[in-house]
Amino acid sequence: MTEYTPKERLYRALRKQPVDRMPAVCFTQTGTVEQMEASGAFWPEAHADAEKMAKLAEAGHTVIGFEAVRVPFDITAEAELFGCGIKAGDLKQQPSVIKHSVKNLEDLDKIKNYSLDTGRIGTILKAVKILSEKYGKELPVIGSMIGPFSLAQHINGDAWFGNLFTGEDIVPALLDFCADFNIAYAKAMVENGADTIAIIDPTASYELIGGEFYEKYALPYQKKIVDAMKELDVATVLHICGNTTNGLAIMDRTGVNAISVDQRVDIKTATGNVENAIIVGNLDPVAVLWNGTPEDVEAASKKVLDAGVGILTVGCGIVSMTPSANLQKMVECAKNYRY
Numbered sequence: 001m002t003e004y005t006p007k008e009r010l011y012r013a014l015r016k017q018p019v020d021r022m023p024a025v026c027f028t029q030t031g032t033v034e035q036m037e038a039s040g041a042f043w044p045e046a047h048a049d050a051e052k053m054a055k056l057a058e059a060g061h062t063v064i065g066f067e068a069v070r071v072p073f074d075i076t077a078e079a080e081l082f083g084c085g086i087k088a089g090d091l092k093q094q095p096s097v098i099k100h101s102v103k104n105l106e107d108l109d110k111i112k113n114y115s116l117d118t119g120r121i122g123t124i125l126k127a128v129k130i131l132s133e134k135y136g137k138e139l140p141v142i143g144s145m146i147g148p149f150s151l152a153q154h155i156n157g158d159a160w161f162g163n164l165f166t167g168e169d170i171v172p173a174l175l176d177f178c179a180d181f182n183i184a185y186a187k188a189m190v191e192n193g194a195d196t197i198a199i200i201d202p203t204a205s206y207e208l209i210g211g212e213f214y215e216k217y218a219l220p221y222q223k224k225i226v227d228a229m230k231e232l233d234v235a236t237v238l239h240i241c242g243n244t245t246n247g248l249a250i251m252d253r254t255g256v257n258a259i260s261v262d263q264r265v266d267i268k269t270a271t272g273n274v275e276n277a278i279i280v281g282n283l284d285p286v287a288v289l290w291n292g293t294p295e296d297v298e299a300a301s302k303k304v305l306d307a308g309v310g311i312l313t314v315g316c317g318i319v320s321m322t323p324s325a326n327l328q329k330m331v332e333c334a335k336n337y338r339y
Contacts, residue, residue, distance in 0.1 A: 002020060003020050004019060004020055005138055006023065006025075006067035006068065006138060006139050006140060007136075007137070007138055007139055007140050007195070009021070009023045009067070010023045010025060010067070010068060010140045010196065010235075011140070011195070011235065013278070013310070013311060014196070014235040014237070014257040014258055014278065015235070015257060016278065018339075019339065020338070021335060021336075021337060021338045021339075022311060022312060022334045022335070022337040022338070022339065023067055023068075023140075023311055023334065024065065024066060024067045024312075024330075024331040024332075024334035024335045025066055025067055025068040025070075025140065025142070025311065025313060025334075026060065026066050026068070026070065026313050026314055026318065027070070027142060027144070027196075027198045027237045027239060027258075027260050027280065027313060028144075028198070028200065028239055028260065028313075028314055028316055028317040028318065029073050029074070029094070029317030029318055030057065030060040030064070030066065030070055030073070030318055031043065031046070031056050031057075031060075031073040031318070031320060032318060032319075032320050032321070032322050032324065032327070033091060033092060033320050033321055034063070034322075034323065034324045035056060035059035035060065035063050035064065035324070036056060036059075036091070038059055038062075038063045039055045039056055039058065039059040039062075039063070040055070041053070041055040041056040041059070042056075042091060043073070043089060043090065043091055043092075043093075043094070043320070044088045044089050044090060044091075044095065046073065047072065047073060047074060047077075047088075047089070047094075047095060047120065048120055048123055049123065050123045050124075050126035050127045050130060051127075051130065053071055053072060053073075053123065053124070053127040054069075054071070054127040054130040054131050054134075056073070057069045057070055057071045057127065057131055058131065058134070058135075061135070061139065063324055064324060064327045064328055064331060065327075065328055065331040065332075065335075066331060067139060067140070067331075067335075068139055068140040068141070068142050068196070069131045069135055069139055069140075069141055069142070070141075070142035070143075070144060070198070071124055071127045071128060071131065071142075071143065071144065072120075072124045072127070072144060073094060074089070074094040074095045075144075075145075075146040075150070075200050075202075076094075076095045076096060076097050076146075076154070077119070077120035077121055077123075077124060078121065078145060078146050078151050078154070078181070078185070079097050079101075079146075079151065079154035079155060080119060080120055081114055081118070081119050081120070081121050082101055082102070082111045082114065082155050083101035083102075083110075083111055084097050084099055084100055084101050084154055084155060085097070085098045085099025085100075086098065091320075092320045092321060093320070094317075094320075097154045099157075100154065100155060100156060100157030100158075101155055102155045102156055102170070102174065103156070103157075103159065103170075104170060105169060105170055105173060108170065108173055108174060108177060111155075112177070114181070116184060116185060116188050121185065124143075124189075125188055125189065125192050126192075128141060128143055128189050128192040128193055128194050129192040129193055131193065132192060132193020132194070133193070136193045136195075140195055140196050141193050141194045141195055141196070142194065142195075142196045142197075142198055143186070143189035143190075143194035143196070143197050143198070144197070144198040144199075144200060145182060145185055145186065145189075145197070145198070145199060145200070146199075146200055146201065147182070147199045147200060147201025147204060147218075147221075147222055147225075147238070147240075148175055148178035148179040148181075148182050148201070148218075148221040148222065148225070149175070149178075149201050149203060149204035149217060149218045149221065149222075150200070150201045150202050150203045150204060151178040151181070151182070152171075152174045152175050152177075152178045153203045155174060155178070156170065156174060161209075164209070164213060164217060171217065175217060175221050176221075178221065179221040179222075179224045179225060180224075182199075182221075182224075182225045183224060183225055183228045186225060186228065186229060186234075187228065187232070190229075190232055190234055194234070195234060195235070196234065196235045196236075196237065197225075197229055197234055197235070197236050197237070198236075198237045198238075198239060198260075199222060199225060199226075199236060199237070199238045199239070199256070200239050201218065201222065201238065201239070201240050202239075202240060202241040202242075204217075204218040204222075204240055205240050205241050205242035205244060205247075206240075206242065206243070206244045206245075206246055206247030206250075207242035207243055207244070208242065211246065211247055211250055214247055214250055214251075215250055219250060219251075219253060219254060222238065222254045222256075223253070223254045223255060226254050226255045226256050227255065230255065235257040235258070236255075236256045236257055236258075237256060237257060237258040237259075237260055237280065238251060238254060238256040238258070238259050238260065238277075239259075239260035239316075240259075240260075241262055241316060242262065242264065243262075243264040243265055244259075244261060244262075244265060245265050245266065245269055245270060245273065248261075248265075248270055248273040248274050248279075249273050249274065249275075251274075251277075252273075252274040252275060252276050252277050255276065256277050257277060257278065258277050258278045258279070258280045258310060258311065259274065259277045259278075259279055259280070260280045260281055260282075260313070260315075261279060261280070261281040261282045261315065262281065262282055262315040262316050263281070263282050263283065263284035263285070263287075263288075263315035263316070264315075265281065265282055265315075266307070267279060267281070267282060267304055267307035267308060267309045268307040268308060271307075271308050271309075271310075278310030278311065279308075279309055279310050280309065280310050280311040280312075280313055281304070281309060281312075281313060281314070281315045282304060282309070282313075282314075282315035283297065283300050283301065283304065283312070283313070283314055283315055283330060284300070284315055285314050285315055285316050285317065285318055285319050285322070286319060288300045288326075289314065289318065289319070289322050289326050289327065289330065290319040290321060290322045290323075290326075292326060293326070294325050294326055294328075294329040296326075297326045297329040297330050297333070298329055298333060301329070301330055301333035301334075302333070305333065305337050311334070312330065312333060312334040312337065313330070313334070314330075
């Protein structure tokens with residue numbers, strides 16, 4: 001069989017085309033303290049400086065061995081663009097949203113005149129370009145963003161779920177706004193060199209909102225992003241936290257190329273619940289990758305591979321204190337697997 005470049009390999013694997021072996025990639029957060037020490041690019045500075053962001057993303061390839069480069073390392077830059085208050089985080093902790101910006105339709109009107117060139121969104125786009133210019137011919141360049149449902153929740157705050165249940169007008173208006181932003185942002189990432197888009201939509205979890213609300217308030221808006229990327233021949237990967245087993249068939253209707261599942265999902269069951277997407281995941285980022293040994297990683301990887309996972313990777317974002325040796329073992333297991 002033909003031996004593919006990492007870029008070709010992931011392109012084909014995400015489209016269910018024959019490949020020589022499994023890609024070794026991560027669609028969720030990749031930064032760790034050991035990579036920061038090796039690269040000289042540290043949090044929190046690497047969240048807001050394009051050169052440092054690219055350098056830390058590069059360490060995922062040069063230090064760990066991932067066959068892709070991915071930015072950013074958090075899911076708050078989008079909310080920050082729209083006026084939300086952000087806690088910056090530190091060497092070990094990612095930034096978090098601490099203040100929200102939209103309570104009603106009048107507030108929504110105030111945030112509609114935004115520019116993708118400003119703030120950390122502009123920084124991330126610059127980092128994508130830096131990585132693409134250096135690695136884009138050989139490696140996949142993965143651009144990641146928060147999904148529309150979770151972005152709406154970040155912007156609307158604690159009132160969001162109550163507004164869902166009472167059917168407030170702000171809900172569809174904010175979801176439309178967020179999905180349109182996601183599409184514009186994803187297109188800008190592609191223009192700067194991204195070839196794969198990861199959509200991280202944690203609060204759209206089946207465990208939190210159930211199937212009926214997912215179908216009404218998450219599915220149509222995620223699908224809009226996926227459809228826009230299909231027109232550009234850009235693959236999409238959807239990650240939602242929690243035990244999404246019973247919601248996978250609905251998630252599959254978004255049309256994404258891959259669904260990333262966390263460690264609470266049984267891989268064999270998951271693969272039987274979807275018709276179109278491949279299932280990727282789902283090593284436990286805490287018990288196995290952070291607190292385990294390379295031997296634990298190898299055993300857990302074998303179990304997931306034997307269950308039929310489409311791509312072996314992490315079940316959620318990588319914990320910043322994860323030892324490089326454990327991530328390297330996961331990469332090794334993926335590279336050694338042939339479908």
